[in-house]
Amino acid sequence: MHDPARRLPGEGVFSLLLTGISLFLFYQATQISGFEALSAPGSFPLFSTGCMVITSALVALRTLRLPHSEEHGWQAILPGFVIFMTVLMLFYALALKPVGFLPTSFVFLLIATKVMMRTSIARAALIAALSLILVYVVFRLVFSVLMPEGIVPERELISAMRRLLSGGAE
Amino acid sequence: MKIKLFGAVAALLVAAAPVMAEYPEKDIQGVIQWGAGGSTDTVMRAVTPHAEPMLGAKVVMQNMTGGVGAIATKFVGAQEADGYTLLMGAENPQLYKVMGLGDSDYADFTPINVIARGVPLIVANNDAPFNTFKEMVEYVQAHPNEVKFGSTGPGGLPSVVTAMLTSEVELPVTFVPYDGDGPALTALQGGAIDVMPAVLGAAIEGVKAGRMKVIALVDSAENPALPGIAPITVDYPGYEKFLPWGPFFGIFVKNGTPDEAVSKLVGAYAEAVKNPDFVALIEGRGFSMLNLSGDEARAFLDKWQSVTSWLVYDAGIAKASPEEFGIPRP
Amino acid sequence: MDWTHFFMSWIDPQLLMLVALGTFAGIYVGAIPGLSVTMAVSILISFTFSWEMFDALSLMIGIYMGGVYGGSRTAILLNIPGAPSAIATALDGYPLAKKGLAGEAIGLSTTMSALGGLVGIVVLGIGAPAVSEFALRFQPRDYLLLAILGILLVGSLSGESLVKGIFAGALGLTIGCVGLDPLTAQERFTFGQIELWGGISFIAVMIGLFGVSEALMQLQHVDTAAVKQVIRRIVPEWRSVVKYLPLSLQSSAIGVIIGALPGTGGDIAALMAYDQAKRVTKNPETPFGEGAKEGLIAPEAANNAAVGGAFVPMLTLGIPGDAVTAIIIGAMFIHGLNPGPMLMIERPEMFWFILGALVLATFFMLVFGLTGIRLFVKIVELPRAVLFPLILLLSIVGAFAVNNSIIDVYFMLGFGVLGYFMKMYGYQVGPVILGVILSRLIDDNWRRAIISEQESLPRLFHGIFTSPLSAVLMIAVILVFVSNTPLWAWGKRRLSRGRS
Incomplete structure (x- = not known):
């Protein structure tokens, strides 16, 4: 039922929320061991949370530019x-x-x-x-x-x- | 045959428990610190069925893994001290304090039985250009950082054994971490690492089949499972002060458990570990039977903690000094 | 004669019954989300303690084979994979059930599971020593490349938006990092909570994202009646078996190899086979994701082939191929055997016995799988008001049972709600679970590989291109990566335009 060309109620908030969580996790990842070595325990979390930040920000930008969906109200979402x-x-x-x-x-x-x-x-x-x-x-x-x-x-x-x-x- | 099939389906009528009035009144929960299929798991699941008839209750065993056993230790520590929750663990909690993994160790628990001790040894890939400990030390010193040692993280057996070795000789090697001695020994056979300090039981089948070679037996006496291999103390008597040393398995209850329950459990498990099938399993895997309880067990635990804590501290892999926790230097 | 033990479980009525019972029970263990084969087999260790070893092994082997297959049942009928190895099965199996073709889908998946299972057993029987030597040759960098190949599956699991798919995959990778780092005991994303030291259980994540979120999705239409299933044909036509034979053999081959590698199992094998099927199937009758039979066959053949694969290193070297074989090794120790490289030499009859019991279990899987489908399909036709509360309860108990931890229940519920919103807003949950499965494999092996090369990237690449195995894997990674990017489609268009 999801239509990629329309923004469902709450979709914008959700995408912003994911971006926020990603940023928070990225910050947490920098706290693990810093950038001390390629093999440090924090290196891989930095990579994965970094990917999350970039992709969630892209999704949020794209979603917020979409027009509202008229067919579905909150009733359909929840x-x-x-x-x-x-x-x-x-x-x-x-x-x-x-x-x-x-x-x-x-x-x-x-x-x-x-x-x-x-x-x-x-x-x-x-x-x-x-x-x-x-x-x-x-x-x-x-x-x-x-x-x-x-x-x-x-x-x-x-x-x-x-x-x-x-x-x-x- | 009929009974067996019926049992498999129903499962609830398994233990033919004799009637008892006092402890235990209900099923006992056994919390295993390590995952299914590991050596702690195997030992506990093998010994407990022998203890159940003497206890007159079923011991329901569960694996609660994670945090090098700290999660299970914390869980049992948070339960009531009524003897209905057993901690089935290995040596790891004795290092939690110095490794910065919490403030709990076996001092908070009453030992029911310290079952057996493992014997460490050092094995190497068959293609490694050395055959004895002496040759290995010379080769490593001539080729710094080229030899790859398997490890299982700080506080694991390889790190302690290496700490012991480096207290006497210099060993500039590269440590490649694995999440257990099983995967590391697999990697050793595939040539991803060159040397691995491991427990005899885990390596013995590979050694017997000629898939890896023994570099040193880290013990003060020859082992019946590996005849003809001289202990490391023959060439390096300096190690005698640490040995015998090895990882162990034990069953514990929280301090404050009623004496009645403790003595019942101690009695049941002391008998269970003497079962010939179990003894055969333990010895076949190259472990040394201990069967300690009470003060003997406590003394063993204290000595182990003191030797090991100071070893890892002196090797620089501990986060805190044993002194902070009142652990005396051996 | 040692090989006569092959037929031991076929002839001895008690063993025969135990294998049958195990397979039957395994199908249900596999089908119920939250009950896992690993769990069942580890409980059987204490339960079968006093039994004869052959009896205990018969039951365990039955449960293993049946359980790997059983996961597909709920995946097809409810879109809730009963086991991690059935995640890929739901992608095309559930759309088939929505069309009322559940009977046919189950029949096809059963046949292909049996076929895959047999391929795995044949490889085990003929090539075990060679395959295990090959599997041992995998170095950390090879595992790393294999895992990267796996994570590229995000490309085919993303649905409408690749960016959202990558986000979901990265989220999964991050979830997999939570807890004490197994290599250095460093805390990662634990926020000082000891309960998080063990990490977030991957089963709890799976039950939440697939089970609970799917139940919530379907609650949107509580009052609509379930799709009536027409059961015309269960045993697939000979013609279609022949038609799909090349694909199922190819998928089985993927399954055996991935299964034989220590540290990877049926879940990864099934996903990789699905991706491969998508790549090689030129013109599916139905597009993938909408009920393509190829998308059902590939993972089902692969995950059962992985069973035979997992026994390869176990029987030849005493190295477990996955979690279940690790526990079976423990059971063999308790029964006085010493699984290791000497087992084949000292007790060759064990090898033959296990081989025979596996064949028997595959046979029973086929029998039980193809009968009683009508009854099973009735489950989906239960009123939703009865079915969904029960599924939710099973999800909660199942999440708790994994590690006896209430925290896992909270996580499961949290991921259930997250999964619901992700599905509503066009994110796929498949990449999340893919990320969780592969996180440790990538992280650990990346670090091992780079430590082995003394933290030097040039040395790592030199290592990759001078080892034939690594080079082949690297080329596969590059090819898959390029074929997933717009560059490829552009190149293809250019090429076809040039020709016309």
């Missing part, structure tokens, strides 16, 4: 759902460590499904639970990835269950 999901993920990431993986993920899936599907809470909860069980079995049980536990004492529960099972087997 529809409600995209903003909503981004904010939801941000909250998810912040809550993950203190609250723990299981409750946070369940709430995340529940809200996302409920809002996007416009369905009943019960149905959304069922879908969320099924998705979560799938992810949990694959990552935690099969691949032993220890996600942040938070408020649910997962490791104790699993250990207790394993003991129960092996106790039953003996």
